Every structure is written in C-alpha cells, then in structure tokens.
Amino acid sequence: MISIKALMMATAAAVVGLGVATSVPSEAEAQQRRFIAIGTGGPTGVYFVVGNAICRMIHKEAAEGRSEGRHHGIRCSAPSTGGSTYNIGQISQGELDFGVAQSDWQYHAYNGTAPDRVLPVPELRSVFSVHPEPYHIIVANGAEIESFTDLSGKRFNIGNPGSGQRGTTEVLMAAHGINAGDFALATELTSTEQSKALCDGKIDAYGYTVGVPNSGVAVATDGCDARIINLNTDVEQGLVAETPYYAFATIPAGTYKTTSEDVTTFGVMATFVTSQAVDADLVYEVVRAVFENLDDFRRLHPAFANLDPEKMIGNGLSAPLHEGAVRYYTERGWM
Numbered sequence: 001m002i003s004i005k006a007l008m009m010a011t012a013a014a015v016v017g018l019g020v021a022t023s024v025p026s027e028a029e030a031q032q033r034r035f036i037a038i039g040t041g042g043p044t045g046v047y048f049v050v051g052n053a054i055c056r057m058i059h060k061e062a063a064e065g066r067s068e069g070r071h072h073g074i075r076c077s078a079p080s081t082g083g084s085t086y087n088i089g090q091i092s093q094g095e096l097d098f099g100v101a102q103s104d105w106q107y108h109a110y111n112g113t114a115p116d117r118v119l120p121v122p123e124l125r126s127v128f129s130v131h132p133e134p135y136h137i138i139v140a141n142g143a144e145i146e147s148f149t150d151l152s153g154k155r156f157n158i159g160n161p162g163s164g165q166r167g168t169t170e171v172l173m174a175a176h177g178i179n180a181g182d183f184a185l186a187t188e189l190t191s192t193e194q195s196k197a198l199c200d201g202k203i204d205a206y207g208y209t210v211g212v213p214n215s216g217v218a219v220a221t222d223g224c225d226a227r228i229i230n231l232n233t234d235v236e237q238g239l240v241a242e243t244p245y246y247a248f249a250t251i252p253a254g255t256y257k258t259t260s261e262d263v264t265t266f267g268v269m270a271t272f273v274t275s276q277a278v279d280a281d282l283v284y285e286v287v288r289a290v291f292e293n294l295d296d297f298r299r300l301h302p303a304f305a306n307l308d309p310e311k312m313i314g315n316g317l318s319a320p321l322h323e324g325a326v327r328y329y330t331e332r333g334w335m
C-alpha cells in the first residue's frame with residue numbers, strides 16, 4: 001500500500017509541475033520546499049477541520065512568488081485518517097509529521113501506560129491543545145437506553161480500531177464491567193458511517209468523542225431524532241477523579257434538535273502532537289502560522305471560537321512541548 005506521505009508528495013509535485021508555465025521555482029526555492037502531513041480523523045469530524053485549518057494558516061503565510069510574507073517553503077496536507085491512536089502510531093513511524101489526538105491517548109502513548117490500546121511513543125511531543133471533546137453516547141429514537149449499562153443486549157458501535165473513541169469506549173466498558181460479548185452486536189464502524197447506520201436502524205447506539213457542535217452527530221440528532229444521554233454516574237465520577245486527562249463536560253441545551261436540556265458527560269481535549277524527531281524550525285513555523293493567525297483560525301469552526309493561547313499551551317498536554325513550539329511561546333512571552 002502506498003503511504004499517505006508518498007501519495008501527498010506525488011500530488012504536491014504534480015501541483016508544483018502545473019505551475020511551471022507561470023512561475024518556475026528557483027532551484028533554491030524548490031530545494032527548500034518541505035512537505036508535511038497532518039493526521040486527522042473521519043471526514044465529518046472536527047479533527048479533519050483542525051488539520052485543514054492548520055494547513056490553511058501555513059499556506060496563507062507561504063509567500064513564494066509574492067513580495068511579502070514568510071518564505072518558509074512548507075506545503076501541508078491533512079488527509080482523513082482512522083483517528084487518534086492511528087495518528088500517534090504513524091507519527092512514531094515518521095509517516096505523519098503531526099497529528100490530532102485525544103489527551104487521554106497522548107498521555108498513554110507518552111507514558112506507555114496502555115500498550116494494548118496505543119503504542120508507547122516516548123518521543124511523542126505536544127504542540128498545543130485545541131477544543132474540548134465530550135464523550136457522547138448517541139441513542140436511536142425509541143431505543144430504551146438511559147445509561148451506559150442499558151447498552152447491554154443492544155447493537156452498539158464501539159468505533160473503528162485506531163480511533164480515539166474506540167479506546168475511550170473500551171475504558172468505559174471496563175469501568176462498567178461490560179464486555180463486547182454483552183452487546184447483541186458490537187460494530188466497528190467509522191465516525192462517518194455510524195450516524196447513517198443509526199438512522200437506518202442497523203445499530204441502537206454509538207460512542208463518539210468529538211468537538212461540539214459536529215455535523216456528523218447532527219446527521220443522527222437532527223436527521224432522525226437520536227438523543228445524547230448523560231454519563232455522570234459513580235463510574236464516570238471515578239474516572240474523572242482518578243485520571244489527569246478526563247474532566248466533566250456539558251453539551252449545552254439547544255446544540256442539536258434533540259438536546260432540549262444540558263447533557264452532562266465526561267470528556268478529553270483534542271491535542272496537536274508531533275515527534276521529537278521532527279525538525280524544530282519546522283515545528284516553530286507551523287506553530288507561528290497558527291498563532292499569528294489565531295483570529296482567522298477561530299472562525300473556521302464553532303468549536304474553535306473560544307480558543308485561548310494561554311490554555312492551548314498547557315491544557316490536556318502530558319507529553320513535553322516540542323522545542324520548536326517552546327521557542328515560539330517563549331518569544332511571545334507566554335512561557
């Protein structure tokens with residue numbers, strides 16, 4: 001199978017090739033071009049917007065062929081992927097330069113504390129955190145499910161391997177003492193497939209860790225009256241109390257057609273990560289592009305509206321900050 005990176009470089013090379021007639025890059029410019037890949041999640045998720053928003057800020061600043069701007073030579077692509085733990089694995093292999101990952105899986109990858117769920121990656125480095133991600137249980141209209149334990153005997157989507165929600169769902173199952181065999185059916189659909197499957201009556205519920213609001217969730221809530229249930233029993237309270245990466249979260253009333261009241265659940269942060277092996281100048285330029293254009297960035301998704309640099313450089317980050325990021329934050333006087 002051709003790797004994401006090889007595919008991206010071929011595409012980028014083709015695009016550069018098309019431009020030959022109008023502007024021939026000088027030898028020095030061409031040599032300086034650097035292609036980076038950011039791992040995201042399913043195409044209807046918020047990670048996909050995060051990755052592509054970062055690329056947009058980078059390209060906005062790429063001023064080759066213009067008289068003003070930053071001549072960093074970076075070309076960026078943010079393909080759809082399987083999600084958090086997939087991204088972390090690919091970063092450790094050098095197949096992805098950056099990726100978006102849930103704060104719980106960042107923690108476990110860096111510390112090597114859940115080797116059966118995410119590869120231990122001691123060279124993982126954090127860059128910044130983005131939006132909060134409440135863990136949602138979304139249940140079909142008419143399904144008699146009011147709590148996590150009501151999922152026993154039901155058809156439940158536990159998520160595709162490689163996704164953050166797959167891991168978090170398994171943690172929750174273990175905490176509630178539920179095995180995959182307790183469900184009538186445990187499916188492994190992707191985030192893009194799950195809402196349609198719910199509305200088509202193929203599953204009764206799914207678990208999803210995602211920013212709010214999200215168009216994929218809306219397909220189920222607004223499209224076929226699915227509901228999001230509360231998750232605030234002793235079990236979730238225990239998880240929040242015992243771990244540094246879970247916190248209670250609210251999905252506000254009015255977010256979706258069927259959220260007539262606030263929903264209380266637990267959640268994580270979406271974080272942007274890389275590897276120690278990635279060049280510090282490159283990380284510096286990526287971070288700089290995002291923070292110099294943060295107002296534009298915030299406008300690209302409602303989940304980004306409240307992004308605050310002070311929180312972004314600390315919240316949800318357990319792997320050490322990459323030195324390229326530290327350089328920029330220090331220059332800005334934030335560290």
Ligand code: GLU
Pocket residue numbers: 040041042044045046047048082083084085101102133162163164165191209210211
């Ligand atoms: N939290 C999900 C994951 O780690 C992805 C959510 C999204 O795509 O926005 O796989």
